[in-house]
Amino acid sequence: xxxEGILEVLxxxxxxxxxxxxxxxxxxxxVIQCGDQSHKSKITPGxxxxxxxxxxxxxxxxxxxxxxxxxxxxxxINEEKFSEGKFIGETTVHLGGVLTEGNxxxxxxxxxxxxxxxxxxxxxxxxxxxxxxxVSNVEMQTKTHEFIIDEKQAPWSICEKVYNFLGIxxxxxxxxxxxRASPLAMKKQ
Numbered sequence: 001x002x003x004e005g006i007l008e009v010l011x012x013x014x015x016x017x018x019x020x021x022x023x024x025x026x027x028x029x030x031v032i033q034c035g036d037q038s039h040k041s042k043i044t045p046g047x048x049x050x051x052x053x054x055x056x057x058x059x060x061x062x063x064x065x066x067x068x069x070x071x072x073x074x075x076x077i078n079e080e081k082f083s084e085g086k087f088i089g090e091t092t093v094h095l096g097g098v099l100t101e102g103n104x105x106x107x108x109x110x111x112x113x114x115x116x117x118x119x120x121x122x123x124x125x126x127x128x129x130x131x132x133x134x135v136s137n138v139e140m141q142t143k144t145h146e147f148i149i150d151e152k153q154a155p156w157s158i159c160e161k162v163y164n165f166l167g168i169x170x171x172x173x174x175x176x177x178x179x180r181a182s183p184l185a186m187k188k189q
Contacts, residue, residue, distance in 0.1 A: 003062075003063055003136075003137045003138065004060050004061065004062055004063065004137075004138055005060070005061055005062070005063050005065075005066040005099075005102070005103075005134065005135070005137070005138075006058060006059070006060050006134070006135045006138055007034060007058070007059040007060075007072075007095070007098075007132065007133070007134050008056055008058050008059075008132070008133040008134075008135075009032055009034075009056070009057045009058075009059070009072065009130060009131070009132060010055075010112060010130065010131035010132070010133075011030055011032065011041055011053045011054075011055050011056075011057065011074070011130060012052075012053065012054060012112045012129040012130065012131065013050065013051060013052045013053065013054070013128070013129050014030075014051045014076060014117070014126060014127065014129070015049060015050045015051075015126060015127060015129075016049050016050075016117075016125060016126030016127060017046070017049055017050075017051065017076060017088055017089065017117060017125065017126035017128075018049070018088060018089070018119070018125050018126065025045055025046060025047070026045070026046035026078045027043050027044065027045050027078065027079040028043070028045075028046050028076055028077065028078055028079070029041050029042065029044070029076075029077055029079060029085075030074050030075065030076055030128070031074070031075045031077065032057055032072065032073070032074050033072070033073045033074075033075075034059045034069060034071075034072045034095075035059070035061060035065065035068070035069050037059050037061075039057040039059075041055050041057075042055060043079050046078075049126065051076075063103075063136065063137065066099055066136070067099075069095055069099060070094065070095060070096060071092050071093060071094050071095055072092070072093040072095055072132075073090060073091070073092050073093075074090060074091045074093070074115075074128060074130065075087065075089075075090045076088040076089050076090065076117060076128065087120065088117070089117035089118055089119045089120075089125065089126065090117065090118055091115040091116065091117055091118065091128050091130075092118075093115060093130060093132070095132075095134075098132055098134050099134060102135065102136050103136045106135070106136055106137065107133070107134070107135045107136070108132075108133070108134050109131075109132070109133040109134075110131060110132045110133070111131055112129045112130060112131035113129065113130065113131070114127040114128070115127060115129075115130060
């Protein structure tokens with residue numbers, strides 16, 4: 001049975017990234033590349049130079065291939081309707097220490113850490129938060145990526161989406177309903 005190494009990448013968020021849209025709100029996605037494998041994140045709206053993905057990706061290679069891996073590259077792209085998208089910046093995460101220690105211990109996990117985002121002109125602006133987990137000597141799995149769901153956060157209802165779009169706070173609707181349904185409000189009518 002052939003043993004494999006698995007690198008899990010938790011793409012959490014980005015902040016302080018440069019907005020490139022003149023009209024409308026930016027929508028960002030990330031292309032994550034390790035060796036000859038790559039994944040594309042979901043598209044998320046940018047707000048106040050921030051973006052939130054909270055998405056996990058898995059890279060699997062044979063143990064002999066892991067020895068050749070030196071880095072993980074993350075490219076932030078601003079999606080555009082009529083073009084390929086605009087490059088915002090990129091981050092390179094060096095994997096040498098993670099892979100070495102993971103091979104020695106069998107598993108290593110690094111909590112999400114912010115990394116600088118390098119722009120086209122080699123300056124820095126913003127950061128992207130990424131967590132890593134490397135497990136060596138396991139059997140190959142077929143799972144490509146999974147979403148991380150915060151159990152405390154309930155899914156959005158249609159009403160919430162409409163209220164948020166219109167900019168109406170939930171409490172105003174709730175209290176206006178209570179005021180109309182109360183016995184005092186009915187006596188006034």
